[in-house]
Amino acid sequence: MGLVPPLLYFVVILIKQTISWVDAVVLLALYVLYLWALLRNPPHDVEQLSDAPRVSQWAMRQRGWRQKAAIGGLLAAGGFLLYVTAHPFLESMLALAALLGVSQFVLVQWVAPFLSEFPEKVSAFLWARRVTHAPMALMNMVSSNINQWTVLAAMIPLVFGYSHYHHTGVWADFHFDAEQRVEIILTLLQTALGMVVLANMEFDWFDATALFVLWVVQFLAPHLREEVTIAYALWIVVLVVGFIVRGQALLAPKYFWEAITKKRSAGTA
Numbered sequence: 001m002g003l004v005p006p007l008l009y010f011v012v013i014l015i016k017q018t019i020s021w022v023d024a025v026v027l028l029a030l031y032v033l034y035l036w037a038l039l040r041n042p043p044h045d046v047e048q049l050s051d052a053p054r055v056s057q058w059a060m061r062q063r064g065w066r067q068k069a070a071i072g073g074l075l076a077a078g079g080f081l082l083y084v085t086a087h088p089f090l091e092s093m094l095a096l097a098a099l100l101g102v103s104q105f106v107l108v109q110w111v112a113p114f115l116s117e118f119p120e121k122v123s124a125f126l127w128a129r130r131v132t133h134a135p136m137a138l139m140n141m142v143s144s145n146i147n148q149w150t151v152l153a154a155m156i157p158l159v160f161g162y163s164h165y166h167h168t169g170v171w172a173d174f175h176f177d178a179e180q181r182v183e184i185i186l187t188l189l190q191t192a193l194g195m196v197v198l199a200n201m202e203f204d205w206f207d208a209t210a211l212f213v214l215w216v217v218q219f220l221a222p223h224l225r226e227e228v229t230i231a232y233a234l235w236i237v238v239l240v241v242g243f244i245v246r247g248q249a250l251l252a253p254k255y256f257w258e259a260i261t262k263k264r265s266a267g268t269a
Helices: 004-016 021-039 054-060 065-100 104-110 112-116 118-128 134-168 178-197 205-220 222-246 251-268
Strands: none
Touching: 004 021, 004 134, 004 178, 021 134, 021 251, 054 065, 065 104, 065 112, 104 112, 104 178, 104 205, 112 118, 118 134, 134 178, 178 205, 178 222, 205 222
């Protein structure tokens, strides 16, 4: 449900064919609302400190000011490492694309996120091995996706606008070209499909395999990206029609509302 607002707003951005600082403010506000919703949802029983990496366990087991200092230090160290490695990472990706004869745009768009987010994927894969922790693994991926559609996307017009202002003295919005519009539509439909697949709180091997196959096709055969985009759209339509025909209430909106109102109801009782 946290994906619904940013995806709907990105339809507006897509129609405008530009993203500005105003859009960045809206997207950041949507992420704040998402965090607010998470804070109203109490922690799950399966979330134990023993499930965290050893470094995180060490930080959390500190007492008093040492715990805050340890967590803040880890955050600062991670930010510093990202800062010093971002540029070499991008240059290496571009060089690898040229070496393999692969489109630089496609490689950066679809491989760079996988590599840069590999640590969180490792933790998600470890959780997915156990039935009780599998929902945490999926939530890890969904939460990351929400972050990308809000905070990460909001940084693009802000950084671009500042850079343009720094070099020309004029703030500028970021305009999409034809290739970027196709990419946004493809990514938008891909995310929307994942959201609809999860709308009834189920995710089976067939859905996972089909999603993976479509991703591999559009990555290995970029000239089929429009066909894959159409496949995503048709799959969404089939799922929505199926929901309507069965007439069953979707579980995701129900559980979302319960999670939002649970703490408030407990307080008033």
